[in-house]
Amino acid sequence: MTAFDDHTAFARAATVLSENDRGSYTVPTKGLYPFQWNWDSCLTALGQRHIDEGRAWTEIETLAAHQWPDGMIPHIVFHVYDDGYFPGPDVWNTGRPTPTSGITQPPVMGFVLRRLYEEAKDKVLAEEKARALIGAADSWHRWFYAARDPQGTGLVAILHPWESGRDNSVDWDEALARVPTDGVEPYQRRDTSHVDPSQRPHKAEYDRYLWLVQRFRGLGWDNAKLHDASPFQVVDPGFNAILIRSDEDIAALGEAFGMTGLAAAARARAAKARAAFDRLWSEEHGQYLCLDRTTDTLIESRTVGGFLPLFAGLGTPERQRALAARIAEWRGRTRFGIASHDPADPRFEPKRYWRGPAWLIVNYLVADGLARCGLAEAADAVHEDSLRLIAGGFAEYYDPVTGEGLGGGNFTWTAAMVAELVRKRAKAA
Ligand code: DGY
Numbered sequence: 001m002t003a004f005d006d007h008t009a010f011a012r013a014a015t016v017l018s019e020n021d022r023g024s025y026t027v028p029t030k031g032l033y034p035f036q037w038n039w040d041s042c043l044t045a046l047g048q049r050h051i052d053e054g055r056a057w058t059e060i061e062t063l064a065a066h067q068w069p070d071g072m073i074p075h076i077v078f079h080v081y082d083d084g085y086f087p088g089p090d091v092w093n094t095g096r097p098t099p100t101s102g103i104t105q106p107p108v109m110g111f112v113l114r115r116l117y118e119e120a121k122d123k124v125l126a127e128e129k130a131r132a133l134i135g136a137a138d139s140w141h142r143w144f145y146a147a148r149d150p151q152g153t154g155l156v157a158i159l160h161p162w163e164s165g166r167d168n169s170v171d172w173d174e175a176l177a178r179v180p181t182d183g184v185e186p187y188q189r190r191d192t193s194h195v196d197p198s199q200r201p202h203k204a205e206y207d208r209y210l211w212l213v214q215r216f217r218g219l220g221w222d223n224a225k226l227h228d229a230s231p232f233q234v235v236d237p238g239f240n241a242i243l244i245r246s247d248e249d250i251a252a253l254g255e256a257f258g259m260t261g262l263a264a265a266a267r268a269r270a271a272k273a274r275a276a277f278d279r280l281w282s283e284e285h286g287q288y289l290c291l292d293r294t295t296d297t298l299i300e301s302r303t304v305g306g307f308l309p310l311f312a313g314l315g316t317p318e319r320q321r322a323l324a325a326r327i328a329e330w331r332g333r334t335r336f337g338i339a340s341h342d343p344a345d346p347r348f349e350p351k352r353y354w355r356g357p358a359w360l361i362v363n364y365l366v367a368d369g370l371a372r373c374g375l376a377e378a379a380d381a382v383h384e385d386s387l388r389l390i391a392g393g394f395a396e397y398y399d400p401v402t403g404e405g406l407g408g409g410n411f412t413w414t415a416a417m418v419a420e421l422v423r424k425r426a427k428a429a
Helices: 006-019 038-048 053-064 109-118 123-147 170-177 203-218 223-229 237-256 260-280 308-312 317-333 360-372 376-392 412-428
Strands: none
Touching: 006 038, 006 376, 006 412, 038 053, 038 109, 038 360, 038 412, 053 109, 053 123, 109 123, 109 237, 123 223, 123 237, 123 260, 203 223, 237 260, 237 308, 260 308, 308 317, 308 360, 317 360, 317 376, 360 376, 360 412, 376 412
């Protein structure tokens, strides 16, 4: 049973999208996140297209317009002044014409470009826009393998927990604990004035987030230096799976557009990453885990990031079925899926940012993966959970045990996912 009938759910989603629309970009939510966030924007376009395809393309164009000369697309674009958010542009000090942060986020853009293009009603517009944007995704992906995999292992590392998109996951605890806190400039958090502190990261984590920012800023945000200088280098299976999927999606677009060089290079990157991916499988835990690059060991933390390889169809059919069974097991332990951390682990916190709560965007990516792996029933069950969760409002995330909406309210990407799921269901009916 879903929370609202589909018509009401879509109308409410459209209202949230419109309230957070700033014309050429959409804020994730008023107050807590008052600028443009990278993967939020790309996933938002998936919902916006059901209302206005042109507006969906604009969302990505605006983000791509702030790509750095080296190819990186930053995690935040500070289009306006707003001191309700910390750390703001003065802390990052990246020297960009429009201020941006200096780190990146999961590269869902390639995947979204293909989906927008292939399912577009306005084919002429879609081809014009996709042709114009594919180069941005391609140079971003090239940047990843040059700057975040300098040894050429085939897998990229994140250098800051915020790059993962799963900011406060238990996955980062061990590596983050090795980041020092000396010399962190005094600061005042803003997130805890918008959201109950029990749903946000602790100060010990914030100190380390800030230490890393200061370290990278001290290196002039020179991406040729950041990787080796960072005490935090983690290879996240979720992040790498997204990059592989996006590379294969831009390859498919490139082939459709006759861009054979671009397509072949993207396929070669993805093939190399696929070959290296086995390193992240843990037989003991029956899922993929993060790899700490500084110690070359797998991190003992079972999270939803370990299910995301399904999104790129990685692993043998046997492994894919094992992951689906594990997802069903987690869903069985909570009322709603998918928890972001194993509910059977003592470190599971159902209300704290990425340490247990369920997120509609992650559900969407995992379900897309389950479906492409031929596990349609498992995918449908995850979609049903997503639509049931909105009884708790269009929240940033949800307690998977109680279904309570948590974090920021009237959240853009939650609304975008609802619009997408409702339309998907209508199409299938
Ligand atoms: C935060 O939590 O403020 C991060 O910027 C999210 O990306």
